[in-house]
């Protein structure tokens with residue numbers, strides 16, 4: 001248990017803080033049990049678990065937000081539930097029903113209520129649901145048993161600096177194959193990203209830009225976040241590809257751009273040698289929210305978007321509207337907000 005009084009909400013980064021309870025459910029003999037809240041943050045599993053050897057695991061990332069009136073809400077958890085079902089299906093793991101998934105989220109957040117950061121601090125409670133293949137097994141096959149668990153941790157911004165721009169650099173490595181598992185949130189996609197990420201960080205970039213694995217001419221992802229850009233005539237453009245992880249934040253931003261800001265929205269190609277068409281760019285995801293991209297280095301040349309030090313006006317409006325919806329200050333589209341208290 002962490003000393004709650006010592007947490008300085010405004011200074012939190014994106015790191016693990018042990019909270020009081022986590023939710024754990026087991027699958028055996030064809031069904032999930034009811035699941036329970038436990039205080040031990042360690043799992044005891046077989047050394048032969050498929051999650052450890054063959055990467056049979058998937059995860060989600062979500063947040064619980066404190067509103068001005070002190071209540072707590074989740075943002076589109078039904079979408080995370082559906083995406084986790086797709087990940088499970090792809091890796092031959094048993095799916096979790098939307099109902100069970102959302103109920104588990106509610107339980108674990110309410111049990112750790114005191115860790116939900118106060119409104120206005122910029123911090124939120126991050127939820128990490130995951131499914132792992134466990135049990136005794138040796139050959140490459142699906143596991144005999146599974147665990148579905150959710151832990152939570154209070155977090156600040158994913159990229160240091162919040163709404164101040166960060167720089168990215170392209171990498172020659174791919175995070176996913178064209179018909180691989182890039183569109184599923186599975187652990188295997190991320191172990192391979194550690195090295196390109198380190199190479200970018202060693203050169204003082206926030207992370208690397210992944211290009212499309214087939215032609216290496218189009219932007220796919222900004223590290224572990226989706227990418228968007230604003231054209232000089234105010235269109236919201238974001239890449240489309242079967243190897244991009246379908247970000248719920250990105251699809252929400254597309255809606256916000258169109259319905260709240262009146263921008264034209266295009267899901268299409270963003271060529272790395274045509275960045276001059278864009279006035280602003282950003283990385284988006286639950287953890288990153290929106291992080292403005294100051295510039296992108298590609299083949300030794302740095303392209304600067306709006307500014308290296310300042311967030312652009314459209315990016316700022318997108319951020320304020322989305323974060324306003326998530327924290328209850330802006331009216332949300334029907335069905336986006338799940339109130340917990």
Ligand SMILES: *Cc1c(COP(=O)(O)O)cnc(C)c1O
Nearest residue numbers: 224225226245247248249285286
């Ligand atoms: C999780 C993730 C995202 C962001 O998805 P959200 O649903 O918006 O949180 C983007 N890219 C990658 C590679 C991810 O793993």
